[in-house]
Amino acid sequence: MTNRPDEDEQEPGDEAPPGADGDHELSPAGPSTRKRPKPGERRIQILQTLASMLEQPGAERVTTAALAARLDVSEAALYRHFASKAQMFEGLIEFIETSVFTLTNQIAEREPSGRVQARKMVTLLLQFAEKNPGMARVMVGDALVFEHDRLVARMGQFFDRVESQLRTSLRAAFDASGSLTASVDANAAASVLTAFVIGRLQRYARSGFKRAPTEHLDAALNLLVA
Numbered sequence: 009m010t011n012r013p014d015e016d017e018q019e020p021g022d023e024a025p026p027g028a029d030g031d032h033e034l035s036p037a038g039p040s041t042r043k044r045p046k047p048g049e050r051r052i053q054i055l056q057t058l059a060s061m062l063e064q065p066g067a068e069r070v071t072t073a074a075l076a077a078r079l080d081v082s083e084a085a086l087y088r089h090f091a092s093k094a095q096m097f098e099g100l101i102e103f104i105e106t107s108v109f110t111l112t113n114q115i116a117e118r119e120p121s122g123r124v125q126a127r128k129m130v131t132l133l134l135q136f137a138e139k140n141p142g143m144a145r146v147m148v149g150d151a152l153v154f155e156h157d158r159l160v161a162r163m164g165q166f167f168d169r170v171e172s173q174l175r176t177s178l179r180a181a182f183d184a185s186g187s188l189t190a191s192v193d194a195n196a197a198a199s200v201l202t203a204f205v206i207g208r209l210q211r212y213a214r215s216g217f218k219r220a221p222t223e224h225l226d227a228a229l230n231l232l233v234a
Contacts, residue, residue, distance in 0.1 A: 051089045062142030069154045094156040122181030134221040141217045174198035
C-alpha cells in the first residue's frame with residue numbers, strides 16, 4: 009500500500025495512553041473527518057479501532073492491512089506509532105491493567121470489609137468487560153491466539169494479580185471471622201472467584217457477546233462469597 013499524505017505524518021513523542029481522560033471505557037473510533045490528528049490522537053485512534061474490530065462476533069485475526077483500511081491510512085502509517093502489531097495489543101493490555109487496578113486499589117483503600125472488597129472487585133472486572141467487548145476477547149486470550157506468546161503470558165499475570173488482590177481481601181475477612189485456617193480458606197476462595205471471572209468472560213466472548221458477564225451476578229456472588 010502507498011503512503012497517504014501528511015495527515016498521517018505524526019510527530020514523535022506520541023505516547024498518550026487510551027482512556028487518558030479518565031473514562032474506563034475504550035469507545036470505538038467515530039467516522040473519520042480526515043483532519044490532521046493532534047499529537048497523541050492517532051495512537052489512541054489506532055487502539056480504539058483495533059478494539060472496535062475485536063468486538064465483531066466471530067472476528068478472526070485482525071491484520072494490520074485490515075486495521076489500516078478501517079482507518080483509511082497506509083500500513084506504514086500504523087508503524088510510525090507502533091513498532092509491531094504485538095505492541096498495539098500491549099497498548100490494549102496496558103489500558104486494561106491501568107483501568108482495572110486503579111479501581112481495585114481504590115476499593116481496597118475505601119472499603120473496610122474484605123468480603124465486600126472481593127464482591128466489588130469481581131463486579132468491577134465483569135462490568136469493565138461488558139462495557140468493552142473487544143477487551144474481553146483480549147482478557148480471555150481469544151484475540152491473542154495468533155499473536156506473540158508474551159501477550160498471553162502478560163494476561164496470565166494480570167489474572168494472577170487479580171487473584172492476589174482477592175486473596176488479600178478474603179484473608180482479612182476470614183481473620184475477622186475467627187477462622188483458624190484463614191490463609192487456606194482465602195487461597196481457595198480467591199482461586200474460585202478468579203476462575204468464576206474467567207469463565208464468565210469466556211462465555212461472554214464465545215456467545216458473540218450475547219451472554220452478559222454480569223448475568224445473575226448478585227445471586228452468584230451470594231453463593232461464592234458467603
